[in-house]
Every structure is written in structure tokens, then in C-alpha cells.
Amino acid sequence: MLRMSTLFLRTLRDDPADAEVPSHRLLVRAGYIRRIAAGIYSWLPLGVITLRNIENIVRQEMDRAGFQEVHFPALLPKDAYEETGRWKDYGPDLFRLQDRKGSDYLLGPTHEEMFTLMVKGEYSSYKDLPLALYQIQTKYRDEARPRSGIIRGREFVMKDSYSFDLTDEGLVESYQRHREAYIKTFDRLRMKYNIVSAMSGAMGGSASEEFLAPCETGEDTYVLCPKCGYAANVEAMTTVVAPGDASKVAPLEVFDSPNTPTIDSLVELINAKFGGGYDGSMTLKNVMLMADEKPISVLVPGDREVDLKRLQANLAGVNDVRIFEDADFAKFPGLVKGYIGPQDAKKNGITVYADPRIAPGTSWVTGANAKDKHARNVVNGRDFTVDAYIESAQIKEGDACPKCATPVIIDRAIEIGHIFQLGRKYADALGLTVLDQNGKSQVVTMGSYGIGVSRAVAAIAEQSNDELGLSWPVEVAPAKVHIVATGKEDTVFAAAETLATDLEAAGISVMLDDRRGTSPGVKFKDAELIGIPVIVVVGKALEQGNVEVRVRRTGEKSEVPVAQALTAITELLPTLP
RNA sequence: CGGGGCGUAGCGUAGUGGCUAGCGCGCCUGCUUUGGGAGCAGGAGAUCGGGAGUUCGAAUCUCCCCGCCCCGACCA
Incomplete structure (x- = not known):
């Protein structure tokens, strides 16, 4: 006890x-x-x-x-x-x-x-x-x-x-x-x-x-x-994307795109130029990375970032992945920062990884590997090739479940x-x-x-607390029953003591608040803070021969005669979480 | 490791150059009180994170160090 x-x-x-x-x-x-x-x-x-x-x-x-x-x-x-x-x-x-x-x-x-x-x-x-x-x-x-x-x-x-x-x-x-x-x-x-x-x-x-x-x-x-x-x-x-049908896509077309450093600015420009209908998810972002000091390019839709954690988790055998720095760009003059497309990757000696969203046969707007120039109708399999598909784009709420296509949370x-x-x-x-x-x-x-x-x-x-304090499941709690004796009468403390002893004898662990001279408010607050699942108050109601049984988690209270308290608690406990 | 914040009594805090470092909780003594963190009176408790410096004077200013918390990177 x-x-x-x-x-x-x-x-x-x-x-x-x-x-x-x-x-x-x-x-x-x-x-x-x-x-x-x-x-x-x-x-x-x-x-x-x-x-x-x-x-x-x-x-x-x-x-x-x-x-x-x-x-x-x-x-x-x-x-x-x-x-x-x-x-x-x-x-x-x-x-x-x-x-x-x-x-x-x-x-x-x-x-x-x-x-x-x-x-x-x-x-x-x-x-x-x-x-x-x-x-x-x-x-x-x-x-x-x-x-x-x-x-x-x-x-x-x-x-x-x-x-x-x-x-x-x-x-x-x-x-x-x-x-x-x-x-x-x-x-x-x-x-x-x-x-x-x-x-x-x-x-x-x-x-x-x-x-x-x-x-x-x-x-x-x-x-x-x-x-x-x-x-x-x-x-x-994982991401499941059906292959695209590129047979009707017009040939690759390079166009001027000055001052489009961001995906948003690019989308604005192409909508103005080609009569609307484009959004960020139709553009292709080429993220240059060093994987164990080897240059790789990762293709993701323009409206998503590369999730380095996901990429790394899926890149077998690679220890370190980092973003391209200026010094790295300097080594690859074929890469025009801000206007990179996968079309020339082979020529530049770069391994191309693509998120599964960049499915074979899909068509994209991407960089044209020349300053102030982008290209549209860039088709995977026709205009560029991917060395390997790898889960690497950030996941968003609402993405399709790979099993049933329902939006995920x-x-x-x-x-x-x-x-x-x-x-x-x-x-x-x-x-x-x-x-x-x-x-x-x-x-x-x-x-x-x-x-x-x-x-x-x-x-x-x-998972189990509220504004008053903790609230443990029965099997986890430091005791199953918290008996609070209130008042200053010896009879109250004696009754609380007896009930505690009976519960312990029945194999129910008890915490007994037998502090004399501590006010009831303090005892209640402590009991709620500590979070033992059942709180039994022995106090005022004892004059009518009752004790009060409270469920910590729900706040439910009931008065039961002292003589039946043991039974009532024994029956209550198995119904609690 | 990068960014931000903080360090004053067991806990929470006030005090931004000037008297004996203040308050609340908790703790101790006495009296009163006892169903929602009681009241009154008295009391104990602080190397102001540490060191060095500036100054007539440092919790307060400067430098160095240590520790803690939060965001991020990292996390079999």
C-alpha cells in the first residue's frame, strides 16, 4: 500500500x-x-x-x-x-x-x-x-x-x-x-x-x-x-502512377523564358504564352545532388520538393547525399542553373533518377539547358531517359494510397x-x-x-491525460485505487484505512491519502494529477455510511455504502481501460 | 552541428550599474480551518550557472567557459 x-x-x-x-x-x-x-x-x-x-x-x-x-x-x-x-x-x-x-x-x-x-x-x-x-x-x-x-x-x-x-x-x-x-x-x-x-x-x-x-x-x-x-x-x-500515352504529344518545343527563377514564375509565363491550363505539377524539377560525391539528378514534379530522407532511405548503398553547391556546378558547365532539363544528362555524364510520378510516356515542361530557355512537350522515353525510378518526392496529405488510391492523411x-x-x-x-x-x-x-x-x-x-493531469490505464497505473480521506475525524481515517486494507487483501493495489491536516482541495488536485484510475473519497458521505467512487478518466461519480465499496470497485475495475 | 531562447532558494518568477536581492508556491513552529490548491503570526532557505575583467560600486556592463530548452540536420 x-x-x-x-x-x-x-x-x-x-x-x-x-x-x-x-x-x-x-x-x-x-x-x-x-x-x-x-x-x-x-x-x-x-x-x-x-x-x-x-x-x-x-x-x-x-x-x-x-x-x-x-x-x-x-x-x-x-x-x-x-x-x-x-x-x-x-x-x-x-x-x-x-x-x-x-x-x-x-x-x-x-x-x-x-x-x-x-x-x-x-x-x-x-x-x-x-x-x-x-x-x-x-x-x-x-x-x-x-x-x-x-x-x-x-x-x-x-x-x-x-x-x-x-x-x-x-x-x-x-x-x-x-x-x-x-x-x-x-x-x-x-x-x-x-x-x-x-x-x-x-x-x-x-x-x-x-x-x-x-x-x-x-x-x-x-x-x-x-x-x-x-x-x-x-x-x-510508395507511389503508383500509370504510364502516360505520349503518342499524341507534339514534338519537343523550346521557348524563351527569361526571369523565371521559380516554378510559380514559370507557370505564370507558360500560361500567358500558351493560353493557360498549366500548373506546377506539370513542370519538371531537376534537382542536382552529390551522392557519395557522384553527380546525380533527381526528377520530381515542380510542385514538390525532393525529400532527402526518403531519397536516401531508398538509395541503396549510398551513405551521403548533399545538394549541389556552386563549386559542383562549376565542374559541369553543361548545367545551366535554373534551366536544367534531363535531355542532356547522358552528355553531361549524370545519372538520372526519377520519382515514380515521372512515369514513362508522361510529358513535361522543363529546362532547356540554356540560359532563359525552357522546353515543353518533353516526354519521358522519347526526349530523355531515366536510369532508375526512386521514391524521392515529398509526400503530401491527399496523395493516393498505393493500395486503393484513396487520398491518404x-x-x-x-x-x-x-x-x-x-x-x-x-x-x-x-x-x-x-x-x-x-x-x-x-x-x-x-x-x-x-x-x-x-x-x-x-x-x-x-495519449492519456487531460487538463487536470495524468490518467493511466488500470494495468499501468502505480495503484489501481486512490483513496482520499478528507476531514479531521478519526472515524474517516479509520474507515479509509479499513477499505484500503480490504482492497489490498483482495489483490487490488491502493494509494491511500492519509495525510492529516491537508485540505481536501489539495488531496483532490493531487489525486487527479497523479492519475490513478479510480478515486475513492471517504469523507462527508460517511455520515450516511457512504463513500464516493470516481472514475478519473470520465469524471463519473457515484456513492456506494462502505460495506459494498469493495464489491463495487472489484466490479468497476474490469470495465475500465 | 546550424538557428533561436534561457540560467536568480526545492519549484515558478521580479529585479538592466547604487541601501540588507523582492514576491508566490513549497518547507518549519504556533493557533485557527477541513469537500476543490485555507487564514493569521513567526521562521529557515540564494557561492544570482562558473571564471576573468571594467568600475568607488556588478545579479545588472564586457570577454571566455559550462549547462538547459525549442526549431532544424541527425536518430539500429
């Missing part, structure tokens, strides 16, 4: 000056967490209990799915990370340190290497697979910009699991099992979330999905189809889980092999799965 009279807790009346997002503000005000440094927080008793509750739900669902819990140190020697190249590749995001002998260590940002080596150390036969292991561990990443309190910290708690299979089909099955376990976990946490297609990015591998909890303060953007439910991270969104969310099929990258690098049926050595294929446990505390807080 938690007693307010002795609980290590001090709630704050004012919002802390350094907190903006609701979860951060409220978790600090209600006394769950305190900041130690940027992105590093300590947990007070209420916070620890809440975090443990979430951990335990995650643990139970992992165990139920048949995954086995292990535990690695957070402090790790660099060896394994050196072998996979991540000691270098991880860059400044890795917390590095040395021991007294000068040997290099790191604080684990993620544990692929360690799990791979652990399995390598114990298993060597296909008969031992499939296998799935997990841990709940504190991770360390020296983020360039920690933000939003506990949503993006430099120290955070993560559940990470890894599956090990002999075959690709086995991996798909293990992936599905994790996916289902995640659905159960997040459902139990009462979170609103969408499962969206994601890019596997630098990790390699194929299928990858993110569990995103929609929320205004989230830092991930994703698209959602309101009709068919298609959901994808913006980087992973764009929303923000917090990433609370990520599952993906890693493949053999780590097993290869670290030599994790098993013998197959034929006695031949085979490299194991892996999946990698994560849940941000401490981040889930914030995500749930973001």
Missing part, C-alpha cells in the same frame, strides 16, 4: 520551465521523474512502479510467446562492435569510455552483437533452432538532440529481442510471432497505435514495420489510408516498437553458423525486435 503521508513524493503546482510536451510536464509535476541532465532522468517511486508495471506486461507477453529472457551488461568491451564495424560506424552517438588499463569500452546502444555471440557460444546445430531471446536493458545513445523529456533520452529502457533461424521461411515465421506478441503487448498497454511499413535503412534486411502511437508531439511522420488502412512511414510510402506519432528481419548481416560478421541436416555449415538468419519501455511511459502519458 502506498501512503501519501510517507510516500517520497512532492507534486508541483507550476509547470516546470524546461518542459513543453504534456508527458514531460505532467510526469515531472506529478512527481514521477526528475531531470538529471539532458535526456537523462531519475525515477521517483511513482515512476519506478509505473515503469515496472509496463516492463512486467512486456515480460509476460514475451514469455507467453515462448521467448526467453537473458540479460547483458550495459557496459561492454568494444571487441564485438569492432568486428561488425559499428565501433566506427555508430559515430558520436556511441558513449565510449576506457578502463584503468586504457582498454576501450562502450555503453550498449543496442545489443545485436552480444546476442549473436551468446548464441554462437552455446549452439551449433540446426536442431536448436528456431530460438528467440530477449532482454530488458538500459540503453545508451549520445543523441545529438535529446528532447521531449523521456520520449527521446540518452539513457532509456528498451526491451530488445532477437530471433535465430536456419531458413528464410523460418525467419518470416519468427517475425510473425513477434508481431503478434507486440500486438498483444500494446493492446494490454491500452495504447492507440498503427503498424506501419518502414524502411530497414542502414540495418539491411528486408521486411520492417514500426508500431507508431499517434500523438501530436510525436517526431515520426507517417501516412495512413482512411479507407483500406494502409499505413507507412513517409520514407516507405498524414499524421505524427511516437515510435514505440520496431520489428524487422535482419537477415544474416550480424551472423555473417561474427561467424554464427550451425550444421544443417547434411552436416554442412549454414549461416543463421536473424530478426531484431524492440520496444521502448521507458518511452512507452511517455507515450501512454501523451
Whole structure:
């Protein structure tokens, strides 16, 4: 039983000056967490209990799915990370340190290497697979910009699991099992979330999905189809465009277009010149980029920017993409800044990538590769060729769903889980092999799965709060019932104490506000701020033999006789989220 | 890392060259009060982020450093 009279807790009346997002503000005000440094927080008793509750739900669902819990140190020697190249590749995001002998260590940002080596150390036969292991561990990443309190910290708690299979089909099955376990976990946490297609990015591998909890303060953007439910991270969104029919398009025509530095000014000019009917989406923008210091041109419709994030996510094997600078233009005199068209790309030795919107057979207005000149009726396949199609144009609200063509909506969310099929990258690098049926050595294929446990505390807080404070789901809350004793009569405190004891005996966790001399208003405010789902007021109504039962989330109140309070609460709890 | 903002008691803040750094919340003592952040009286609590400098005099001006927040870049 938690007693307010002795609980290590001090709630704050004012919002802390350094907190903006609701979860951060409220978790600090209600006394769950305190900041130690940027992105590093300590947990007070209420916070620890809440975090443990979430951990335990995650643990139970992992165990139920048949995954086995292990535990690695957070402090790790660099060896394994050196072998996979991540000691270098991880860059400044890795917390590095040395021991007294000068040997290099790191604080684990993620544990692929360690799990791979652990399995390598114990298993060597296909008969031992499939296998799935997990841990709940504190991770360390020296983020360039920690933000939003506990949503993006430099120290955070993560559940990470890894599956090990002999075959690709086995991996798909293990992936599905994790996916289902995640659905159960997040459902139990009462979170609103969408499962969206994601890019596997630098990790390699194929299928990858993110569990995103929609929320205004989230830092991930994703698209959602309101009709068919298609959901994808913006980087992973695909565009379906039918090829154009160019057979009736007039021949390419170059025309004068002085003073048209922007798409808007160009559209204005061509509408005046050719009798209207043109808009920005009919012009073709040629964006010059350096991809690992090789010149590429990316074609997107004039009314859209190139989304560098999307481009890079879809450009396999390229590490660095940057916009052309003046010095780069100087090296390619054939490119006339502001009047570039794809017609001469071959001549200039430039690789042409195009967004799928620039479909074969479509006709465009674009630069004519000469100062103050543009061209119209420039047809893909007739007047220029594209080396490769790549998703690269910015996504807009209302773009067509790739599955059913319904206009999609764009929303923000917090990433609370990520599952993906890693493949053999780590097993290869670290030599994790098993013998197959034929006695031949085979490299194991892996999946990698994560849940941000401490981040889930914030995500749930973001999704369940109001102007009064927090409002936890029953299973997550630091206690299920918050009993407030008001007044100064001993009988009130005695009755509250009895009810608290009875509830605890029935397995219902209780927070009892047994503070003497604290005014009722303070107790109510605190209870609402802390956010325990059921608030029971023992006070005035006791003269009639009643207590008041309130539902924190809805504000519903009812009076029940003291003797029936236990039953009433027992029946009420399962009906709450 | 680029841009912007901020740093005064546990929390929120006032104070832009001049007396003992002010106020609210919280905290301690006493009395009163007890269904919506009570009242009165008394009290404790501050290296004004740090260092150097200018000045008769610095929270206040100058320089350097540190830290924090927000936007962006980045983010297995």
C-alpha cells in the first residue's frame, strides 16, 4: 500500500520551465521523474512502479510467446562492435569510455552483437533452432538532440529481442510471432497505435514495420489510408502512377523564358504564352545532388520538393547525399542553373533518377539547358531517359494510397516498437553458423525486435491525460485505487484505512491519502494529477455510511455504502481501460 | 552541428550599474480551518550557472567557459 503521508513524493503546482510536451510536464509535476541532465532522468517511486508495471506486461507477453529472457551488461568491451564495424560506424552517438588499463569500452546502444555471440557460444546445430531471446536493458545513445523529456533520452529502457533461424521461411515465421506478441503487448498497454511499413535503412534486411502511437508531439511522420488502412512511414510510402500515352504529344518545343527563377514564375509565363491550363505539377524539377560525391539528378514534379530522407532511405548503398553547391556546378558547365532539363544528362555524364510520378510516356515542361530557355512537350522515353525510378518526392496529405488510391492523411506519432528481419548481416560478421541436416555449415538468419519501455511511459502519458493531469490505464497505473480521506475525524481515517486494507487483501493495489491536516482541495488536485484510475473519497458521505467512487478518466461519480465499496470497485475495475 | 531562447532558494518568477536581492508556491513552529490548491503570526532557505575583467560600486556592463530548452540536420 502506498501512503501519501510517507510516500517520497512532492507534486508541483507550476509547470516546470524546461518542459513543453504534456508527458514531460505532467510526469515531472506529478512527481514521477526528475531531470538529471539532458535526456537523462531519475525515477521517483511513482515512476519506478509505473515503469515496472509496463516492463512486467512486456515480460509476460514475451514469455507467453515462448521467448526467453537473458540479460547483458550495459557496459561492454568494444571487441564485438569492432568486428561488425559499428565501433566506427555508430559515430558520436556511441558513449565510449576506457578502463584503468586504457582498454576501450562502450555503453550498449543496442545489443545485436552480444546476442549473436551468446548464441554462437552455446549452439551449433540446426536442431536448436528456431530460438528467440530477449532482454530488458538500459540503453545508451549520445543523441545529438535529446528532447521531449523521456520520449527521446540518452539513457532509456528498451526491451530488445532477437530471433535465430536456419531458413528464410523460418525467419518470416519468427517475425510473425513477434508481431503478434507486440500486438498483444500494446493492446494490454491500452495504447492507440498503427503498424506501419518502414524502411530497414542502414540495418539491411528486408521486411520492417514500426508500431507508431499517434500523438501530436510525436517526431515520426507517417501516412495512413482512411479507407483500406494502409499505413507507412513517409520514407516507405510508395507511389503508383500509370504510364502516360505520349503518342499524341507534339514534338519537343523550346521557348524563351527569361526571369523565371521559380516554378510559380514559370507557370505564370507558360500560361500567358500558351493560353493557360498549366500548373506546377506539370513542370519538371531537376534537382542536382552529390551522392557519395557522384553527380546525380533527381526528377520530381515542380510542385514538390525532393525529400532527402526518403531519397536516401531508398538509395541503396549510398551513405551521403548533399545538394549541389556552386563549386559542383562549376565542374559541369553543361548545367545551366535554373534551366536544367534531363535531355542532356547522358552528355553531361549524370545519372538520372526519377520519382515514380515521372512515369514513362508522361510529358513535361522543363529546362532547356540554356540560359532563359525552357522546353515543353518533353516526354519521358522519347526526349530523355531515366536510369532508375526512386521514391524521392515529398509526400503530401491527399496523395493516393498505393493500395486503393484513396487520398491518404498524414499524421505524427511516437515510435514505440520496431520489428524487422535482419537477415544474416550480424551472423555473417561474427561467424554464427550451425550444421544443417547434411552436416554442412549454414549461416543463421536473424530478426531484431524492440520496444521502448521507458518511452512507452511517455507515450501512454501523451495519449492519456487531460487538463487536470495524468490518467493511466488500470494495468499501468502505480495503484489501481486512490483513496482520499478528507476531514479531521478519526472515524474517516479509520474507515479509509479499513477499505484500503480490504482492497489490498483482495489483490487490488491502493494509494491511500492519509495525510492529516491537508485540505481536501489539495488531496483532490493531487489525486487527479497523479492519475490513478479510480478515486475513492471517504469523507462527508460517511455520515450516511457512504463513500464516493470516481472514475478519473470520465469524471463519473457515484456513492456506494462502505460495506459494498469493495464489491463495487472489484466490479468497476474490469470495465475500465 | 546550424538557428533561436534561457540560467536568480526545492519549484515558478521580479529585479538592466547604487541601501540588507523582492514576491508566490513549497518547507518549519504556533493557533485557527477541513469537500476543490485555507487564514493569521513567526521562521529557515540564494557561492544570482562558473571564471576573468571594467568600475568607488556588478545579479545588472564586457570577454571566455559550462549547462538547459525549442526549431532544424541527425536518430539500429
